[in-house]
Amino acid sequence: MALSQNTNYGYEDLGQLMTLMTGDEKHSFSATSTLDVVWTLYDSVMNVDPENPQAPERDRFLLSKGHGPMAYYVVLAAKGFLDIEDLKDWGKFDSKLGYHPDGELIPAVEIGTGSLGHGLGIGVGMLAGLRLRKQPDPRVFCLMGDAELDEGSNHEAIALAGRLGMEQLTAIVIDNNSASHGWPGGIATRFENEGWSSATIDGRDHEDIKTALTQSHPGVPHVVVAKVEEK
Amino acid sequence: MPDIVSKPGPATMRDAFIESTGRMLENNPNSVVVLADIGVSQFKEAGLFRYAGLSDKFSDRFINVGIREQLMVGVAAGLAKEGFRPLLHSYAPFLVERPYEQIKIDFAHLGLGGIFVSVGGSFDTASSGRTHQAPGDVGLLKLLPDFEIHVPGHADEAAVLLDDAAAGDGRVYVRLSEDSNASGRPVVPGKFHVERQGSAGAPAVIAVGPMLDRVLEATADLDVTVLYATTVMPFDSWTLRDTGATEIVLVEPYLLGTSASEVSGALHDRPHRLLSLGVRNMELRNYGTLEDHVEAHGLDAAGLRDSISAFISAE
Numbered sequence: 190m191a192l193s194q195n196t197n198y199g200y201e202d203l204g205q206l207m208t209l210m211t212g213d214e215k216h217s218f219s220a221t222s223t224l225d226v227v228w229t230l231y232d233s234v235m236n237v238d239p240e241n242p243q244a245p246e247r248d249r250f251l252l253s254k255g256h257g258p259m260a261y262y263v264v265l266a267a268k269g270f271l272d273i274e275d276l277k278d279w280g281k282f283d284s285k286l287g288y289h290p291d292g293e294l295i296p297a298v299e300i301g302t303g304s305l306g307h308g309l310g311i312g313v314g315m316l317a318g319l320r321l322r323k324q325p326d327p328r329v330f331c332l333m334g335d336a337e338l339d340e341g342s343n344h345e346a347i348a349l350a351g352r353l354g355m356e357q358l359t360a361i362v363i364d365n366n367s368a369s370h371g372w373p374g375g376i377a378t379r380f381e382n383e384g385w386s387s388a389t390i391d392g393r394d395h396e397d398i399k400t401a402l403t404q405s406h407p408g409v410p411h412v413v414v415a416k417v418e419e420k
Numbered sequence: 421m422p423d424i425v426s427k428p429g430p431a432t433m434r435d436a437f438i439e440s441t442g443r444m445l446e447n448n449p450n451s452v453v454v455l456a457d458i459g460v461s462q463f464k465e466a467g468l469f470r471y472a473g474l475s476d477k478f479s480d481r482f483i484n485v486g487i488r489e490q491l492m493v494g495v496a497a498g499l500a501k502e503g504f505r506p507l508l509h510s511y512a513p514f515l516v517e518r519p520y521e522q523i524k525i526d527f528a529h530l531g532l533g534g535i536f537v538s539v540g541g542s543f544d545t546a547s548s549g550r551t552h553q554a555p556g557d558v559g560l561l562k563l564l565p566d567f568e569i570h571v572p573g574h575a576d577e578a579a580v581l582l583d584d585a586a587a588g589d590g591r592v593y594v595r596l597s598e599d600s601n602a603s604g605r606p607v608v609p610g611k612f613h614v615e616r617q618g619s620a621g622a623p624a625v626i627a628v629g630p631m632l633d634r635v636l637e638a639t640a641d642l643d644v645t646v647l648y649a650t651t652v653m654p655f656d657s658w659t660l661r662d663t664g665a666t667e668i669v670l671v672e673p674y675l676l677g678t679s680a681s682e683v684s685g686a687l688h689d690r691p692h693r694l695l696s697l698g699v700r701n702m703e704l705r706n707y708g709t710l711e712d713h714v715e716a717h718g719l720d721a722a723g724l725r726d727s728i729s730a731f732i733s734a735e
Contacts, residue, residue: 293531299501301529304521310491311526314454314498314506317483321452322502342522345491 198267200228200395206263210279210286222363222392222417223252223332224260229398231268232406239269242297245324248301249315251331253308254363255289262286263357270297281284306340309360310332313346316355328357330402335376336367350410351384359402360385361391367420380412392417429604433578433596437464437537440582441507445478448586450733451505455484456492458510459539466471472729482593494517496527496534505533512538512554520560528564533589536561537582541630542674542699546706555674555699561593562653562678568592568610568661570631571673576604578651584609599630599673607650612659618645623732626683628652628672629683631719635671638724642732644669652679657686661692666690669728671719672698695731699726 198206202223209215231237236249251263262279265271271285278284285294289303299315302308312397319327333343350358362376372379378389388401392415401413430436441463444451448491453463463482472717483499485491489510498508515538527534542555561567568590572578578596585592605613615632616639618624624645627635632648637647639731645663649656652672660668660683672678676698682693699717706716714720716728 291529293529301525304525306490307494307525310494310522311493311501313502314495315502316498317495318452318499318502318504321480321499321504341496342490345485345488346494349485349488349491349495372459416691 194348200232203228203260203263203267205260206266206276210259210262221257221260222334222365222420223257224264225361225393225395225417226332226361226398226413226415227260227264228296228324229395230402231264233399234402235328235330236326237270237297239297239366242270245306246327248327249312249329251299251307251308251312251329252290252302253312253331254334254337255258255302255305256334258286258288258290261290263299265295271295305334305337306342309343309346309350312358313350313353313355316350316352316358319357325357328359330359330361332361332363334360334367335364336369336378338362338372338376339368339370347380349383350404351380354384354408355410356406356408360410360412361402362412362414364414364416365418365420376414377412380410385410385412387412387414389414391415422460422552430575430579432598433464433575433600434539435541436575436578437509437539437582437596437668437728439584442578443583444507444586445481448505450503452481452483452496452499453478453507453509454492454496454499455482455508455605456482456489456510456514457487458514460680461486470686480517488679489514489519493522494526497522497530498533500527500532501530505535505586507535507537507586509537511540511552512557516557516560516593517554517612521565523561524564527591528566533591535582535585536591537592537596538593539596541599541710542597544598544710546708546710546713549704549707550705558593558595558652558672558674559678564582564591567653568651570594570609570651571577572596572607572650573601573629573632573648573733574604577601577607580607580652581609582618595629595674597630597673599714600673601633605632605648605650607648610651610654610656611650612656613658614645614648615648616662617646618643621664621666623667623669624660624663625669625671626660626679628670628679628698630673632719634714634719634724637721638728642728644728644732652682655679655682655686657682660686661690666692667732668692669697669731672696673719675699693731695727697727
């Protein structure tokens with residue numbers, strides 16, 4: 190299929206879009222551990238509009254993990270938030286697309302990340318701002334990795350979000366078992382101890398992902414632990 | 421004719437901070453204070469300040485994240501992302517050094533504005549030891565692009581600089597201290613104040629913030645121009661150049677030489693000599709008082725006089 194900007198892409202096209210970036214015909218699962226979650230978010234969960242990516246009422250997505258943003262870029266391109274042509278310049282000097290995303294270069298990207306442990310704290314602040322503006326609808330989705338949870342800054346944010354009952358906050362932890370010292374008791378427990386609700390799911394199953402990301406969790410923030418293949 | 425009642429200014433820089441924060445919250449509904457426990461009790465304290473009970477009056481715009489400094493910065497950045505004007509406050513080591521990468525990424529890299537207000541200076545609480553000292557704070561923040569850095573030397577000046585920061589939308593650091601000059605000067609944000617004019621081409625001594633009174637005493641009978649700096653970033657190169665001086669002494673209340681590169685940049689086309697005086701980069705394992713540490717680093721009037729005189733006479 191010849192790729193063009195106005196095609197209504199589906200999940201099955203994402204591999205070909207990735208090939209535009211890398212020239213490789215195949216991409217390992219480990220390089221795309223976030224792909225199914227990000228696709229489901231943009232395909233059937235979040236309220237976002239490529240015509241107005243900074244609309245005040247939009248849901249906010251924060252790729253806290255920053256690493257391996259190929260999956261993020263191709264989903265953004267498939268959904269019209271990025272020019273398909275931009276994919277071909279991935280990592281070049283004048284490109285909008287680096288190996289870690291920069292929110293200043295792409296209107297649809299909320300923040301610049303790459304150094305781990307920044308997204309959740311910013312997300313808590315964004316929600317605090319939305320509360321002050323009395324905007325109850327926008328949700329904040331923050332995607333992290335299980336190894337990223339090693340960063341202590343995340344636990345500062347997990348604690349406060351639980352205490353403040355930030356119902357509009359959903360953390361997604363892509364669990365490919367890459368944390369050096371693991372998480373005895375399970376990742377979900379770390380959040381539950383701070384007052385979060387949780388769901389642990391198959392991170393490749395789109396129905397499971399959608400169900401977990403849209404389930405009701407009144408008065409508390411929510412974590413979705415999405416298990417994928419081990420790194 | 422009505423009586424003219426002179427209105428007393430704030431007694432300390434902390435008082436100025438409380439009062440200015442009250443004005444900011446009154447005037448700008450988008451302003452928010454983000455704390456990490458430090459400062460909470462002061463804002464709540466009743467009866468001491470004009471804005472007694474401030475945090476109750478504006479309770480929805482005070483966010484105390486607990487003793488979580490990285491989160492304080494992250495939350496403030498998130499608020500800025502949503503269009504708010506956050507003010508962050510703590511002791512200098514906990515505001516600048518501990519969450520430095522959050523300031524770098526969450527504010528500078530994301531292009532966000534906020535007001536960072538520290539207390540404690542380099543060694544206000546000298547008896548607390550090294551953990552509560554931050555002579556490197558200004559040096560760290562000037563490494564990040566577009567930080568405006570103010571170092572008031574008096575409570576009245578702190579009020580002017582804090583109000584200016586509240587009215588803007590950029591990244592601003594205001595370094596408050598218990599160290600103070602006896603009286604305030606008519607400071608203009610971003611400009612050096614010409615405190616004393618020497619003869620044409622006389623050496624220029626740049627006194628930063630609380631160092632002014634000591635510099636004036638040290639140079640009382642020397643033919644020098646004394647410039648008073650309360651904003652060090654951006655650096656007022658033009659006022660320095662206008663002195664015509666080719667011998668410069670920089671006297672800073674934090675790590676010596678912090679603004680040395682700005683002096684050299686200002687005089688890049690003019691052969692010049694520079695003496696940097698300030699806090700030495702060392703682990704000074706002593707407690708005591710602020711004045712003890714000022715003297716230990718050679719920053720008291722006698723120490724400054726010795727250093728400055730030797731520099732000038734060495735020409």
